[in-house]
Amino acid sequence: MNNLLVLIPVALFLGAVALSAFLWSLKSGQYDDLDGASERLLRDDDTMPK
Amino acid sequence: MSCCAPGTGGILLGAPSKEEILLASRSIGDARFQTFLSVTGVHCGACIVTIEKTLSGVAGVEEARVNLSTKRVSIRWDERSDPGEIFTALARIGYPASLMDLDVDQPDPVLSELIRALAISGFAAGNIMLLSVSVWAGAEAATRDLFHWVSALIAIPALVFAGRIFFRSAWSALRHGRMNMDVPISLGVSLAFGMSVYETATHGEHAYFDASATLLFFLLVGRTLDHVMREKARTAVKGLVRLSARGANVRRPDKTLAFVPVSEILPDMIMVLAAGERVPVDSIVVSGVSEIDTSLATGESLPVTVAAGHKLVAGTMNLNGALEIKATALAEESFLAEMVRMMEAAESGRTGYRRIADRASALYSPMVHLTALLTFVGWLWVGGDVHASLTIAIAVLIITCPCALGLAVPIVQVMAAQRLFSHGIMLKDGAALERLAEVDTVLFDKTGTLTLGRPTVSNLSEISDEARAIAAAIAAFSRHPVSQAIFAAAPDGNLIQLDTPPLEHPGLGLETKIGKHTYRLGRASWAVSNGDIGSAYTSLSRDGSLLAQFKTRDQVRPGAAAAVLYLKHNDKAVRILSGDAQGPVAEVARACGISDYSHQLLPGEKMSAIEAYASAGHAVLMIGDGLNDMPAFSAAHVSMATATAADIGRNAADFVLLHQSLDALPVAHQIALKSARLIRENFALAIGYNMLAVPVAVLGYVTPLVAAIAMSLSSIIVVANSMRLLEPKRAAKATGDDARAVLSSSLAR
Numbered sequence: 118m119n120n121l122l123v124l125i126p127v128a129l130f131l132g133a134v135a136l137s138a139f140l141w142s143l144k145s146g147q148y149d150d151l152d153g154a155s156e157r158l159l160r161d162d163d164t165m166p167k
Numbered sequence: 168m169s170c171c172a173p174g175t176g177g178i179l180l181g182a183p184s185k186e187e188i189l190l191a192s193r194s195i196g197d198a199r200f201q202t203f204l205s206v207t208g209v210h211c212g213a214c215i216v217t218i219e220k221t222l223s224g225v226a227g228v229e230e231a232r233v234n235l236s237t238k239r240v241s242i243r244w245d246e247r248s249d250p251g252e253i254f255t256a257l258a259r260i261g262y263p264a265s266l267m268d269l270d271v272d273q274p275d276p277v278l279s280e281l282i283r284a285l286a287i288s289g290f291a292a293g294n295i296m297l298l299s300v301s302v303w304a305g306a307e308a309a310t311r312d313l314f315h316w317v318s319a320l321i322a323i324p325a326l327v328f329a330g331r332i333f334f335r336s337a338w339s340a341l342r343h344g345r346m347n348m349d350v351p352i353s354l355g356v357s358l359a360f361g362m363s364v365y366e367t368a369t370h371g372e373h374a375y376f377d378a379s380a381t382l383l384f385f386l387l388v389g390r391t392l393d394h395v396m397r398e399k400a401r402t403a404v405k406g407l408v409r410l411s412a413r414g415a416n417v418r419r420p421d422k423t424l425a426f427v428p429v430s431e432i433l434p435d436m437i438m439v440l441a442a443g444e445r446v447p448v449d450s451i452v453v454s455g456v457s458e459i460d461t462s463l464a465t466g467e468s469l470p471v472t473v474a475a476g477h478k479l480v481a482g483t484m485n486l487n488g489a490l491e492i493k494a495t496a497l498a499e500e501s502f503l504a505e506m507v508r509m510m511e512a513a514e515s516g517r518t519g520y521r522r523i524a525d526r527a528s529a530l531y532s533p534m535v536h537l538t539a540l541l542t543f544v545g546w547l548w549v550g551g552d553v554h555a556s557l558t559i560a561i562a563v564l565i566i567t568c569p570c571a572l573g574l575a576v577p578i579v580q581v582m583a584a585q586r587l588f589s590h591g592i593m594l595k596d597g598a599a600l601e602r603l604a605e606v607d608t609v610l611f612d613k614t615g616t617l618t619l620g621r622p623t624v625s626n627l628s629e630i631s632d633e634a635r636a637i638a639a640a641i642a643a644f645s646r647h648p649v650s651q652a653i654f655a656a657a658p659d660g661n662l663i664q665l666d667t668p669p670l671e672h673p674g675l676g677l678e679t680k681i682g683k684h685t686y687r688l689g690r691a692s693w694a695v696s697n698g699d700i701g702s703a704y705t706s707l708s709r710d711g712s713l714l715a716q717f718k719t720r721d722q723v724r725p726g727a728a729a730a731v732l733y734l735k736h737n738d739k740a741v742r743i744l745s746g747d748a749q750g751p752v753a754e755v756a757r758a759c760g761i762s763d764y765s766h767q768l769l770p771g772e773k774m775s776a777i778e779a780y781a782s783a784g785h786a787v788l789m790i791g792d793g794l795n796d797m798p799a800f801s802a803a804h805v806s807m808a809t810a811t812a813a814d815i816g817r818n819a820a821d822f823v824l825l826h827q828s829l830d831a832l833p834v835a836h837q838i839a840l841k842s843a844r845l846i847r848e849n850f851a852l853a854i855g856y857n858m859l860a861v862p863v864a865v866l867g868y869v870t871p872l873v874a875a876i877a878m879s880l881s882s883i884i885v886v887a888n889s890m891r892l893l894e895p896k897r898a899a900k901a902t903g904d905d906a907r908a909v910l911s912s913s914l915a916r
Contacts, residue, residue, distance in 0.1 A: 121310065121313070125298075125317060128294070128297070129294060129317075129321070132290055132293070132294055133290070135290075136286055136287065136290045139286050140283060140286060143279065143282060143283070143286075149234065149236070150234040150235055150236045150237070151236055152235040152236045153215060153233060153234055153235030153236060156211060156212030156215055156235060157212065157215065159212055160212065160215075160216060
């Protein structure tokens with residue numbers, strides 16, 4: 118029982134981290150231009166999107 | 168760089184004025200503006216680099232970012248600079264751009280809500296399922312209670328956040344006294360949740376948290392797919408070319424010019440219309456000579472020469488000379504607004520088509536609720552235990568939750584849309600696919616639909632490369648359709664660059680000097696000085712003597728005859744409805760093998776012709792392009808626009824054909840038939856599943872484990888069945904031949 122008390126919160130926490138990472142990526146517009154992103158990957162100049 | 172073809176874009180002139188750009192821009196402070204441009208020529212990584220590099224070199228541009236998916240460029244620029252430079256720079260590198268309205272680039276709030284709900288319900292479903300597995304495996308009572316409590320904790324936010332999409336829709340349906348699929352969903356999910364909380368609090372053995380979370384997740388998948396598909400098509404067809412001017416340069420009483428938005432233009436105002444501008448409101452020419460492209464209004468592909476006294480229709484484009492015009496109507500009383508009104512009238516009169524899913528839910532929901540109620544009453548009567556009866560009744564609701572049903576239609580439509588898209592057909596609305604399968608009469612417009620709608624040079628072999636190159640260099644500066652045909656017919660290799668733009672003589676042609684020679688491209692009687700050669704063809708002359716003649720012709724669209732043949736073989740009535748004169752219509756009808764045609768129809772007459780078909784019980788497919796087909800689109804059972812169609816046409820039509828060939832028409836019809844069959848199969852599967860599962864549930868044998876397996880299995884089967892619509896990978900490569908393959912196989916039958 119004791120190990121469950123540790124493992125369940127850990128599992129949920131990791132899941133929540135993944136969930137919030139996804140929501141963040143959605144919010145920061147990383148899904149706005151999927152076609153463009155796959156092409157930009159191949160560009161040599163390392164310009165960051167402003 | 169091979170996929171980009173810089174320089175093929177066409178015309179080398181025409182940037183909107185700064186006032187017009189400002190009207191379509193958003194101020195972002197510090198005298199800076201953000202503007203969205205539609206650049207349809209972008210299709211690869213190299214295009215992104217070229218455009219972003221070029222634009223960052225333009226004075227005043229702070230940042231330019233290309234969105235490849237939507238083919239748009241977002242530009243931040245400084246107010247003090249000249250934004251027109253952006254357009255010329257883009258045109259110079261071969262990517263003609265057009266200004267977009269501000270509202271088109273707003274993020275889609277519905278989609279982001281759906282995706283967030285999907286993520287949260289997915290998270291909840293996964294984690295609860297994980298806990299449930301150990302409960303099913305036979306955890307001891309204390310552990311089971313703990314797991315149930317943790318599940319409840321995870322399920323609450325999922326239910327509130329992801330479930331409200333269904334609750335909202337169910338509530339609004341109930342409030343208006345209607346039923347939809349969301350009613351049984353909401354009821355099932357919330358009852359299951361409520362009962363599970365009660366069970367958990369009373370240390371019960373079974374809790375349905377996993378079922379409610381998984382249900383939400385599966386249903387949201389269906390809903391999101393449905394939304395994404397519709398939205399993708401909607402944005403793709405939006406804002407390519409604007410028909411209406413944003414405003415016009417109005418001559419004030421003190422003789423100064425001011426740019427006035429179109430909504431503020433009043434009758435009797437005098438406006439100056441430069442070449443390349445659209446007529447803002449219905450008006451009359453005061454002075455000047457020019458040619459007007461009226462193809463939007465009449466479907467006629469050749470421009471009309473106008474002079475003082477001619478009436479102009481809003482939305483038509485001034486091709487070459489500058490005109491002074493006087494407004495005769497307000498914007499809302501002009502031709503464009505009139506067309507929109509006609510469309511709306513036709514839309515409201517259209518016999519309401521109900522989507523298959525809606526028809527199914529109208530039957531399904533009452534049946535589900537009745538079954539659950541009867542189960543409750545039945546068990547109460549037999550056993551008399553309220554708690555046990557309620558548990559079983561709720562289990563019935565959960566097991567009948569239209570999970571597979573909710574996926575049955577959207578998944579087929581998404582697959583069909585994807586398949587259609589690979590053949591260059593854009594599907595606007597999934598329901599249109601259902602309607603296309605029912606069509607029995609096909610009506611074509613002529614110009615731009617059965618024909619390409621723009622002239623092409625037909626006697627290339629008779630003209631020397633040199634003459635073609637010179638003519639193309641001159642023609643590049645004109646918007647006249649014939650000039651564009653000559654420009655498109657330029658020989659490969661180095662283009663001649665003119666130092667100064669040629670002089671355009673409206674109604675006559677273009678004149679320029681290259682070296683010592685004077686070249687004229689235009690009407691034969693004007694270009695050739697030594698005697699009238701009596702030719703109707705566009706001529707190129709050097710110092711007054713004839714160099715070459717360009718014969719142009721509006722060609723029949725490739726695949727048109729084959730498409731008509733296919734339709735006839737499938738027992739569809741085929742007819743042409745054209746606004747053009749009898750001669751050309753008859754010629755095209757003969758070329759395409761259509762015996763039945765009507766000519767010189769006004770937009771309203773096309774519409775009433777379709778309404779006559781509809782009231783005789785026919786389902787009409789209307790295929791057209793111009794603005795004059797819009798009312799007909801709205802009246803037809805289902806409508807299709809060709810790629811050359813004006814913006815507003817693409818918006819009004821259910822399908823947009825992106826490729827030139829009409830081969831797409833048989834393909835679309837075949838796919839529609841196949842998806843109609845698959846949707847019926849999916850419904851049969853979902854109903855079959857219910858017939859198996861409901862008796863089990865009614866008898867009280869459904870545990871959470873059974874519910875989870877049954878629901879997942881039925882969803883997977885439905886999805887797998889829908890996947891059959893996708894063509895195998897091997898065949899997908901040969902998409903070009905596919906149209907003909909479909910055609911010949913259907914003819915062989």
